[in-house]
Each structure stands twice: as C-alpha cells, then as structure tokens.
Amino acid sequence: MSTPAPPPTAFALDRRLDADTLPVGDLALSSVHLMDDARFPWLILVPRRPGLVEITDLDEADAQALMAEIRVASRVLLEVARPDKVNVGALGNIVSQLHVHVLARFASDPAWPGPAWGHGARIPYPPHAAPALLERLRAAFAAA
Template sequence: MLSFHLDPRLEAETLPVGPLGLCMLRLMNDRRWPWLALVPQRAQITEFHDLTPLDQTMLTFEAALVGRVLKRETKAETINTAMITNVIPMFHLQMVARTAGDPLWPEPVFGRGGSLPYEEGEGERFAETLRQALLAS
C-alpha cells in the first residue's frame, strides 16, 4: 500500500490550517482571496471519482463544514468550489470566498494572475482563526 505525500507544489503554495477527518486543510498563500484547499490524505488520487464512495461522502461533509466556516469568517457573499487538477495533478478541492467588487468579480479566480503572498504572519493568523472556528463548529 502506498503512503500519502502532499504534492510539493501544493506544499510550497499553501500554509497548513490543520487536519480534518479525511483531508488536510491548507490555505493558499494568496491574499487576494480567502482560498482554501481540502486535500484527501489518500495516495495517488487525481480525480473525485478515484475516491471510494465512503471517502466521497466524507469529503462532501468536510467541504460543507469548511464552506460554512469560510463564508461566516470572511463575510463572503458566495464560496466558489472547484476540483481542478490540470496544473497540480494531486486531487484537491478548492474553496474561494468571493465578494462583489473583489478584483475579478464575477469571473472565476482559478489560474488568473500571479498570487500575492500574505505578509509575514498574516497567513498564519488567518489559518489560526479558521482552525479555531472549525473547532467551535
């Protein structure tokens, strides 16, 4: 049986928020949008349909929980959710908090422009806020 290892690009482009039941939750290091990635801790999964039915159910549960917390904590109007694995082939579900008037509203943010990394400590503080909100949910 193969062991799970986070894709090096995902590791480099994200900050840890914490483990969920199935997924590790990561914060994209891009302060333009509050943007999370749920990464199922399963080896060699590249598509949603590669997950077992039980893992698909667990991912859906975790995505709903994270989406509610992300929307509440950011006061977003909507959460854009996508499973795009063209660039990074490791399966990950992306959730982006969106508000009218943000730099690309109403267009999708995926693959648009270069990222703007969080300032020193800013991403870690936001990750901690999310961690505490998830624990309280």
C-alpha cells in the same frame, strides 16, 4: 515498452501545493491548507489517500466524507471571511493530486465575476496577517 510506476503507498502532499499553501490542520479525511494568496480567502482540501486524481477515485465512504468536509470548509469561510459567494472546484489541470478548492469570493475582488483560478499573480499574505488568519480558521474548524 516501459512498465508504469506503481501507485504511491503513502500520502504525500504535492510539492506545488506545499509551496503555495499554509497548513491549517486535518479533518477526518482531508488535510486543509490556506492558499497563500491575500487576494482571496482560499482553502484547499486534500484527501489523505495516495494516488488519487479524480473525486470518482474515492470509495463511497470517502466521497461522502469529502462532501461533508467541503460543506464544513464552506461554512468556515462564510463565518471567517463573510464573502458574497463561496466557489468550490476540483480542477486538477496543473496539480493532478486530488484536491478541492473552497474559495471565498467578493463582488469587490479582482477577478469578480470571473473565475479566480489563473487570474493575475498570487500575492502572499504579509507576515503579520497569515498567523492571525490561520488562528481564526483553526478556531472556526474546531467549533464546526
């Protein structure tokens, strides 16, 4: 019988999240990333704690901090994108590393009113659009 690998000792962003997102910056607990999908303004919060899979893996203080950061990210998206609705979810079915999706939704988006997860193929931001959106997001987080 094999022995399970020990949990990681340092935080590292899952390679799939790293490949599919653009870095926005860091909050007290979470690393914030923009999903590189021009169809939906979509933030990913990743608590910088190694080995976490579920929200319930967080200790009480970190769980409270994550909820506060979800609220901040939601307000940032409401300000920057002016969506009809903000969806929040922590699925982890494909990427097991604990991460929370904060997703701006519009009645006109291609997945409305259904879930955006798994709807069609991701469309990366054009090279001119990503830097401008990242700048607006960073300014909104700085002011939050």
